[in-house]
Amino acid sequence: MPFRVTILGSNSAIPTTKRKPTAQLLNVTERFLLIDCGEGTQMQLRQYKIKIQRISHVFISHLHGDHYFGLIGLISTMHLMGREKELHIYADPQLKEIIMIQLDASKTELAYPLFFHPLNYQATNLLYEDEKIQVKSFPLKHSINCCGFLVEEKQLERRMISEAIMEHNIPINCIPAIKAGGDFKKSDGTIISHWELTKSAHRARSYAFCSDTAYCKSIVPIVKEVDLLYHEATFKNDLEDRAAYTFHSTTGQAAEIARNANVKRLVIGHYSQRYHDLSTLLDEVQEVFPNSELAEEGKVFEIPRTYVVNS
Amino acid sequence: MPFRVTILGSNSAIPTTKRKPTAQLLNVTERFLLIDCGEGTQMQLRQYKIKIQRISHVFISHLHGDHYFGLIGLISTMHLMGREKELHIYADPQLKEIIMIQLDASKTELAYPLFFHPLNYQATNLLYEDEKIQVKSFPLKHSINCCGFLVEEKQLERRMISEAIMEHNIPINCIPAIKAGGDFKKSDGTIISHWELTKSAHRARSYAFCSDTAYCKSIVPIVKEVDLLYHEATFKNDLEDRAAYTFHSTTGQAAEIARNANVKRLVIGHYSQRYHDLSTLLDEVQEVFPNSELAEEGKVFEIPRTYVVNS
Numbered sequence: 299m300p301f302r303v304t305i306l307g308s309n310s311a312i313p314t315t316k317r318k319p320t321a322q323l324l325n326v327t328e329r330f331l332l333i334d335c336g337e338g339t340q341m342q343l344r345q346y347k348i349k350i351q352r353i354s355h356v357f358i359s360h361l362h363g364d365h366y367f368g369l370i371g372l373i374s375t376m377h378l379m380g381r382e383k384e385l386h387i388y389a390d391p392q393l394k395e396i397i398m399i400q401l402d403a404s405k406t407e408l409a410y411p412l413f414f415h416p417l418n419y420q421a422t423n424l425l426y427e428d429e430k431i432q433v434k435s436f437p438l439k440h441s442i443n444c445c446g447f448l449v450e451e452k453q454l455e456r457r458m459i460s461e462a463i464m465e466h467n468i469p470i471n472c473i474p475a476i477k478a479g480g481d482f483k484k485s486d487g488t489i490i491s492h493w494e495l496t497k498s499a500h501r502a503r504s505y506a507f508c509s510d511t512a513y514c515k516s517i518v519p520i521v522k523e524v525d526l527l528y529h530e531a532t533f534k535n536d537l538e539d540r541a542a543y544t545f546h547s548t549t550g551q552a553a554e555i556a557r558n559a560n561v562k563r564l565v566i567g568h569y570s571q572r573y574h575d576l577s578t579l580l581d582e583v584q585e586v587f588p589n590s591e592l593a594e595e596g597k598v599f600e601i602p603r604t605y606v607v608n609s
Numbered sequence: 610m611p612f613r614v615t616i617l618g619s620n621s622a623i624p625t626t627k628r629k630p631t632a633q634l635l636n637v638t639e640r641f642l643l644i645d646c647g648e649g650t651q652m653q654l655r656q657y658k659i660k661i662q663r664i665s666h667v668f669i670s671h672l673h674g675d676h677y678f679g680l681i682g683l684i685s686t687m688h689l690m691g692r693e694k695e696l697h698i699y700a701d702p703q704l705k706e707i708i709m710i711q712l713d714a715s716k717t718e719l720a721y722p723l724f725f726h727p728l729n730y731q732a733t734n735l736l737y738e739d740e741k742i743q744v745k746s747f748p749l750k751h752s753i754n755c756c757g758f759l760v761e762e763k764q765l766e767r768r769m770i771s772e773a774i775m776e777h778n779i780p781i782n783c784i785p786a787i788k789a790g791g792d793f794k795k796s797d798g799t800i801i802s803h804w805e806l807t808k809s810a811h812r813a814r815s816y817a818f819c820s821d822t823a824y825c826k827s828i829v830p831i832v833k834e835v836d837l838l839y840h841e842a843t844f845k846n847d848l849e850d851r852a853a854y855t856f857h858s859t860t861g862q863a864a865e866i867a868r869n870a871n872v873k874r875l876v877i878g879h880y881s882q883r884y885h886d887l888s889t890l891l892d893e894v895q896e897v898f899p900n901s902e903l904a905e906e907g908k909v910f911e912i913p914r915t916y917v918v919n920s
Contacts, residue, residue, distance in 0.1 A: 337682040338649045361714040363685045371648040374674045392714045403672040403703045
């Protein structure tokens with residue numbers, strides 16, 4: 299089961315011919331989540347052959363246009379293509395008004411249920427949860443209300459070792475209790491321990507998305523040790539003053555958050571359109587946090603499954 | 610001075626990877642006019658190296674998203690790029706509300722004046738006029754209120770023949786009266802006629818844009834003998850029922866309007882996404898009106914200057 303982030307747009311406010319505004323598609327164990335939806339996102343999804351109807355939840359970090367102007371087009375296209383299943387949108391409450399007035403203007407009555415869930419900008423908040431994953435929002439420091447998102451797999455219970463089932467002839471109806479932590483008592487009275495019969499599931503994987511934000515230390519404990527951190531790096535280090543003034547971050551600041559949070563990998567993005575060659579941004583960020591990469595349109599970041607050794 | 614139509618988007622409601630939603634950029638004697646503005650129009654303008662700040666007037670035919678979802682992004686980018694000069698938008702009155710709520714959500718105070726001018730859906734209406742051009746709207750027949758646009762050069766007065774000025778030694782201060790229709794009286798009393806001293810200006814050129822519409826005979830007198838007619842042809846002839854049901858036109862209907870209006874050239878567009886090969890649409894339209902072409906992204910239609918012969 300994948301945990302995969304596809305970059306649909308990597309640029310900041312003004313799109314260039316190559317770089318699009320922010321949008322990312324997550325496939326987390328076959329749940330399709332869209333984070334931000336700048337203008338042209340539906341075309342990018344089509345470009346990278348991602349079926350738009352599989353998207354079930356959309357998370358919009360804030361209401362600057364480069365993070366949501368593509369949403370009304372996506373919602374409309376889903377309708378025109380015959381969608382019937384629910385779509386859930388997590389965003390600033392004003393987004394509902396913005397979408398509804400545009401549906402009203404075109405006399406569109408959506409053929410599918412559309413739910414809006416308002417974000418909380420004051421504290422970390424659980425937005426979505428099912429048996430396998432959960433998504434939380436957390437406050438960022440921007441010129442208008444803005445949230446980051448933390449997407450986590452839940453830690454699965456230990457799995458049966460199939461050879462042990464055969465060896466000890468364990469009936470199927472005993473398996474749930476063993477997986478839940480119980481031992482197995484054989485017909486001759488011998489006890490086979492839970493630990494001998496099971497192995498660990500893969501480690502729960504995690505991804506954090508830090509949208510537009512000034513340098514913000516309070517992020518660190520929230521994104522602690524995630525497998526993959528996306529953090530904006532709109533400017534290079536020499537424009538630290540401009541970054542602070544516009545509530546954005548520099549390459550060095552993004553890297554410092556990654557280092558202090560001890561994350562496994564860092565991806566930067568949301569580049570100012572002044573940068574044509576992004577390799578110099580990557581150099582700066584890797585000086586502080588070597589395991590860093592650039593977000594680029596169409597690039598896919600996979601988080602592989604890993605297991606605790608000897609368990 | 611050019612009269613040039615650049616196609617930015619040729620598709621109907623659902624964009625494909627190659628075909629974008631409706632938008633056209635007109636350069637009419639160095640006035641830059643944008644007609645419709647589907648999602649991604651600002652990227653298309655950039656792609657075709659058209660300077661967005663030169664656009665002074667935007668005409669939105671109706672409030673189906675594939676004709677205006679790109680406008681808020683264009684307005685925002687103009688602001689971010691430091692625009693100071695006015696922008697005029699001619700559209701359904703509800704568009705003002707849609708734009709303003711989005712500017713409010715991002716706490717954007719535009720650095721340039723933005724004017725909204727409501728369309729009249731009942732009759733032909735003069736929207737804009739200066740010393741060289743005029744733009745009118747006219748009603749179409751669609752599922753919601755929808756207008757077409759007629760863009761016309763004004764007929765310039767006759768021009769002086771420079772050789773005649775030299776030959777008869779005509780003082781500069783006499784020229785305006787001669788251009789306006791007067792004769793010239795030489796110092797020896799000889800009268801040189803206006804017609805001998807002047808030649809005709811080029812013929813006033815014209816373009817008509819017929820956005821989404823069912824077959825609508827009332828268009829014919831309005832677009833009579835235009836140099837270039839854009840008429841939607843969403844469907845091929847075999848889908849005439851579907852065209853009527855969705856208030857769109859077929860290739861044959863577009864061609865019939867062109868033939869009955871005796872226009873010089875026809876361009877069709879707004880193709881249903883079901884058509885991958887457009888040549889069959891062109892075949893159908895050319896059967897009725899041979900001087901027809903396909904709208905395609907990046908294609909430029911020039912209307913050359915012509916002169917009345919022997920005048």
